[in-house]
Amino acid sequence: PRVGRVNDCLFCRIVAREIPADVVHETDRTLAFRDVNPQAPTHVLVVPKEHHATAGLLVGADPQLLADVVASAHAVAVQEGLVTDDGAEPGYRLVANTGPAAGQTVHHLHLHVLGGRPLTWPPG
Ligand code: 5GP
Numbered sequence: 505p506r507v508g509r510v511n512d513c514l515f516c517r518i519v520a521r522e523i524p525a526d527v528v529h530e531t532d533r534t535l536a537f538r539d540v541n542p543q544a545p546t547h548v549l550v551v552p553k554e555h556h557a558t559a560g561l562l563v564g565a566d567p568q569l570l571a572d573v574v575a576s577a578h579a580v581a582v583q584e585g586l587v588t589d590d591g592a593e594p595g596y597r598l599v600a601n602t603g604p605a606a607g608q609t610v611h612h613l614h615l616h617v618l619g620g621r622p623l624t625w626p627p628g
């Protein structure tokens with residue numbers, strides 16, 4: 505697997521601060537920034553700073569890092585007022601598009617944190 509920085513990867517370039525992004529949360533191993541084409545009032549992308557293409561590859565290589573990405577996503581949801589640390593109201597959605605059938609366009613694992621409006625289950 506390609507781990508570390510991948511030169512032609514958009515999110516590796518955002519992590520390296522070569523492409524600007526509206527960063528809302530950062531840890532030593534994760535970065536969270538607003539999606540350029542938001543689908544909800546809160547639409548944040550959370551990535552591991554290391555390059556891993558999918559959650560399946562990441563959980564095989566470094567399960568703790570996948571847990572760190574989920575923890576960062578939860579911290580973003582708290583920061584955005586979507587939940588309290590000990591509650592689930594009003595709530596939010598985490599999405600990891602994986603592969604072409606799901607419409608994954610950036611092949612560096614990212615969790616979408618969506619919230620701030622009622623979210624319907626995909627009808628399609
Ligand atoms: P995917 O379909 O791969 O899960 O979603 C990739 C997401 O990245 C899309 O929601 C898209 O709007 C977002 N995106 C694409 N290019 C950029 C960019 O340059 N900056 C930011 N912040 N988001 C981007």
Ligand code: ZN
Nearest residue numbers: 513516555612
């Ligand atoms: Zn990458």
